Ligand SMILES: Nc1ncnc2c1ncn2[C@@H]1O[C@H](COP(=O)(O)OP(=O)(O)OP(=O)(O)O)[C@@H](O)[C@H]1O
């Protein structure tokens with residue numbers, strides 16, 4: 020008869036893991052990718068006549084070897100967790116949000132404005148207001164792409180890339196005109212009010228905990244709520260979603276709004292927790308790093324956290340590494356590029372394999 | 386002389402199931418072997434192993450006496466094996482000729498030699514008596530013609546062994562007859578053929594030998610001479626199957642669904658439903674018979690809010706439903722078994738459990754407000770899997786791991802679990818084994834007896850005839866006749882379907 024009399028306990032534990040199959044084997048890919056990337060980079064260091072072991076030792080010792088170092092690492096990781104999360108939420112809905120960078124910049128600038136402008140607020144009001152304003156602007160920027168995708172069919176990759184340039188231009192313009200620090204030579208905003216600065220408790224930045232809590236909340240929303248189910252269904256099979264009565268357009272737009280809000284929050288956290296002002300060139304690349312981190316974390320909201328910490332740590336330790344071992348800090352960019360290549364390569368091969376399998380064997384007679 | 390195909394002791398395990406359990410089988414040149422078995426018995430798995438698409442865990446496969454390398458599709462093809470998969474692997478925007486030569490194009494320098502391709506296809510089509518227009522674009526062709534292109538593609542390299550995995554599931558009866566003729570001719574010219582089908586009369590008509598799988602094991606072999614359809618069904622399922630539906634008289638109630646002056650365009654923007662009026666009553670099954678491609682698909686999709694209604698109205702209990710809004714139509718009381726289960730019916734990498742609640746995930750008991758109740762989803766999934774006999778090691782496996790017929794059962798189970806006033810069933814038993822057909826038919830009848838109004842659209846005239854209380858014949862986008870089932874005569878309906886006036 021049917022093979023369905025499964026042990027109730029097994030069923031229970033499987034359902035608790037939520038219906039998304041979480042398969043341990045697949046987590047080997049990012050781990051192997053990081054190790055292989057580090058080995059390849061080590062060869063390059065060696066070819067330069069330098070000592071890779073010493074370089075890595077210095078890098079990780081600076082990043083993770085002391086409580087102060089760890090604080091810096093977590094500070095650097097915070098916007099990375101958020102931009103990775105932003106990209107991941109998009110991907111879950113089947114959207115490739117390349118625009119985390121632009122959304123992050125607009126959030127960073129908006130938070131700087133809120134941090135400078137509002138005066139006389141206590142910290143517990145000023146900080147949340149500035150964060151929310153940052154998230155709001157990120158959300159608006161992403162919402163444009165979401166709207167164009169849903170109602171005009173314009174691919175989000177195109178619009179988010181274009182918006183990256185637009186946002187960067189506008190933000191730099193504002194930072195050198197209307198929002199520029201008065202009577203100063205540098206193009207940048209004034210420093211935010213002390214009340215807007217994200218507190219640091221015993222070296223550990225508050226922003227990081229906000230990011231982690233948000234990752235957990237997003238994980239829960241995607242896995243356990245009806246909104247999350249809508250997003251996932253639209254991401255996996257738009258036609259089935261439409262047939263099942265899920266409002267696809269609205270879901271696409273909401274996913275972009277959420278994604279943009281998270282990226283904007285990433286920019287705001289960077290402003291309020293690290294840079295304390297907005298200057299063009301401060302946040303270069305954070306949004307793009309989000310793509311690597313989202314893929315390194317296998318598009319899983321929690322999986323993103325270790326990836327972000329690793330990369331944040333490398334960024335935190337890079338300067339010291341140069342001092343100790345002579346290896347240029349650009350090594351970190353090289354590592355990022357290699358990691359991106361290596362985590363996407365299996366995705367790409369699997370994509371092709373799946374697709375060819377699919378086209379050859381799917382169907383009624385499957 | 387060694388056999389054309391010799392399969393020895395093939396075993397293939399998937400997590401939780403043994404899809405093929407020590408199967409041995411031979412196929413000789415010039416014979417047609419039918420491979421039968423319930424949904425999930427392991428038929429596709431076995432033939433995918435032969436074609437080099439999957440690697441079995443153990444065993445040996447020889448073609449003309451020489452073993453194949455597992456997983457080496459290219460090698461298998463070069464040894465003269467062709468496979469036709471039911472779901473077409475054609476590129477919709479390319480021409481027939483381009484699709485057939487794809488992967489091994491005749492060239493002139495670095496360019497494709499279109500003239501040579503054209504001539505080659507014409508010669509091929511003449512040789513096998515399968516007429517096609519090499520320049521036609523695939524997406525403009527009816528499915529029967531597309532199937533022909535698939536077969537020509539498989540036959541292009543001098544094929545010695547042809548594998549057909551449910552090639553007839555989407556064909557009309559005429560197209561099936563033609564295809565069976567082609568199969569017979571190929572066999573007579575020395576080609577060995579393995580055919581998977583769930584339609585037993587096809588087996589009786591064309592097979593030389595029959596091999597039956599059940600639960601991954603080979604459970605028997607016979608031939609059409611030694612048995613009949615009921616015997617085949619019994620061998621497959623392991624019990625006797627009632628091939629004829631027992632249907633009581635319908636207690637027809639008030640009109641529930643009313644279609645008025647409906648006009649719909651197809652994907653090519655051509656008007657394919659040309660003004661249809663129809664009323665569906667509570668407690669009846671109304672069958673829509675018709676040759677595929679006469680507007681049935683567009684008709685159903687328009688009713689369900691999935692395709693724009695050019696003109697006309699669809700009313701449920703007198704209230705007009707919204708155009709292009711499947712969710713609203715569903716809320717208004719229509720459940721719908723969609724024709725294309727891969728595209729609309731399932732989310733392949735969701736679990737079976739999630740697929741079973743795809744249209745109710747946000748309603749009680751599967752959600753409490755904003756939060757999904759996964760325990761309820763699991764509980765209901767386990768009982769549905771049991772009730773519909775969906776063959777899977779667990780209700781939490783992905784839908785993509787199911788066999789074709791079991792996927793269909795998931796979709797049917799979901800739509801039948803709702804008890805809405807109207808049920809629209811488009812090709813509800815496509816690709817499903819005889820045992821499960823019996824079950825699904827009984828479910829449709831019991832839905833009717835509980836008071837649902839059922840609209841059944843099927844390419845199987847036999848299915849329409851045995852289930853329907855009334856039969857509407859659709860031809861060229863219009864309902865040309867509505868016949869009470871007691872007055873229905875196969876030939877008469879067939880003539881109406883073909884567009885002939887009485
Ligand atoms: N990729 C896969 N992963 C896990 N299980 C699989 C996979 N493919 C097939 N199976 C399982 O193997 C068994 C045999 O499947 P197969 O597709 O061969 O059945 P079938 O006889 O062709 O059925 P149908 O008549 O429904 O097409 C089924 O239990 C199915 O769930």
Ligand SMILES: [Mg+2]
Pocket residue numbers: 383384385428429430788789790
């Ligand atoms: Mg099959």
